[in-house]
Amino acid sequence: MKYNKVVVFDLDDTLYNEVDYLKSAYYEIAQYVDANEFGLSDEMFQNYTNGSNVFKLLIGKYPAFAMDDLLYKYRNHLPSILPREGALELLLKLKQEKTILGLITDGRSVSQRNKLNALNITHFFDDIIISEEFGSEKPCIANYMFFEKYSADEYYYIADNVKKDFIGPNNLKWSTICIMDNGKHIHKQQFNLEQVFLPKHQITKLSDAYNIIK
Template sequence: MKAKYIIFDLDDTLMYEIDFLKSAFKEIADFIDKKNQEELFKLMLIKYHEGENVFDFLINNYTNFSKEQLLQMYRNHFPNISLNEGTDDLLKKIKSKGYKLGLITDGRSVTQRNKLKALKIEDLFDKIIVSEEFGSTKPDERNFKIFLENDIEEYYYIADNTKKDFVTPNKLGWTSICLLNQGNNIHTQNFDLEQKFLPKIIINSLSELLKL
């Protein structure tokens, strides 16, 4: 069996970023107005989907709180989130085959680490790269080359963001795989790009990886 390294993105790949946002909004709404928490949470979501700046709305209407205070709560709260359907089983099956598992995620250390702890998957990965800890963000080659090992013959990278996720894996000769947006992603996917930015394979669900 060829040695393989299966490397994932986190947000909108293993979990939906919108779930983290909702978790944070609920905590902020409860902190600001415990009596009307549910109504405020729903209003915050409406403002978000309408493209308004939710934090500006909050500090303009709840003047006892600062924008920085609320942003820190958003970034640092311990989220109530879950893995996308079938993901836990998939990761464990990959490990059971003897393949190595990696993760590359952009974001603040405390935010991304809290997500991983909440999802209970931190210990499944052989190596985790969080951009703030590492000092550079995707598509910097360093974030990918750190996974290169002499005994690994094949690399797979599974992610969702066509702007930054696939250009470097393509350059390195990895198999780049895009999880197609099913309508829940924070960022839109644009496939009208130069070939170097496009994934080699597109899948509708992570379960399709088992066939590969």
């Protein structure tokens, strides 16, 4: 069956702000390590912003805990995160128009699935590609070519990381859309790269993507 449009999204710092995942994980770990230490999660986040090794400093303060314990909590906790402004509205509008929706995200299966469940958006997507499950990470073109099975007239990829997100879909002649940093992105955006890495469109809010796709 041939489809008109396929719209594929990135997850982290596209459909939600990844810094909120960090804060959620730090709060969970702080409660696990010392629930009575008020402000411990804020201290952890401050250490992160300073470029320090957060878990190494925490173990120095609480030597009874091992690195593996903290990493397990970080990767497996059910985060307290919310969709980025306009994300749900865009997904709902596209779904109502019978658009094929996909997701391509790098990371561990349990972490990325927990994020999707916390955001309550799994049901919007026809296919979800998570690097640990799929066997390759962006910018591997196979992650994008998976969606070519729909033989659509138009393909779109909405993401944020200029270094790795757009080179694959650009080579496949997809329309690529970059959601600009709202001041909260984990990875700073750099546009002084070769043309093949650069998105065809830049937007400041997700709702603007609809005007490109429609």
